[in-house]
Amino acid sequence: MPVHAIATLRHALVTLRHDASTDRAFVQTARTQQVLFQSLPPKFEEVWLGLVDRLESSALFNEESCSFSQTDLLDSLDMVLDKAEAKLQSLS
Numbered sequence: 001m002p003v004h005a006i007a008t009l010r011h012a013l014v015t016l017r018h019d020a021s022t023d024r025a026f027v028q029t030a031r032t033q034q035v036l037f038q039s040l041p042p043k044f045e046e047v048w049l050g051l052v053d054r055l056e057s058s059a060l061f062n063e064e065s066c067s068f069s070q071t072d073l074l075d076s077l078d079m080v081l082d083k084a085e086a087k088l089q090s091l092s
Contacts, residue, residue: 002088005036006081013077020070027056030077036084039091044084051077 008029016026030052037045055073 002036002039005033006085006088009033009036009077009081013074013081017074023055027052040084040087044080044087048077048080048084051080 012022012026012029016022031049037048051073055070055077058070058073
């Protein structure tokens with residue numbers, strides 16, 4: 001169910017915020033939510049995976065040498081999840 005996918009992603013995001021070493025697990029989880037992707041307009045998957053790609057790239061560098069803030073990326077992922085949840089509610 002898409003609602004469960006959002007809950008899974010929210011939990012993975014909270015875990016990542018508290019433990020940066022979980023970045024690979026988060027990326028894996030974030031990329032494999034096909035039920036959610038299929039339940040929303042294609043733009044959601046495009047935006048979500050773009051942010052995940054940037055997060056994955058930023059994990060290769062420390063915060064200071066990266067061209068974008070990991071905190072900002074996590075905040076953006078949170079915002080996309082909020083919008084996805086609102087869209088799912090409007091569809092039901």
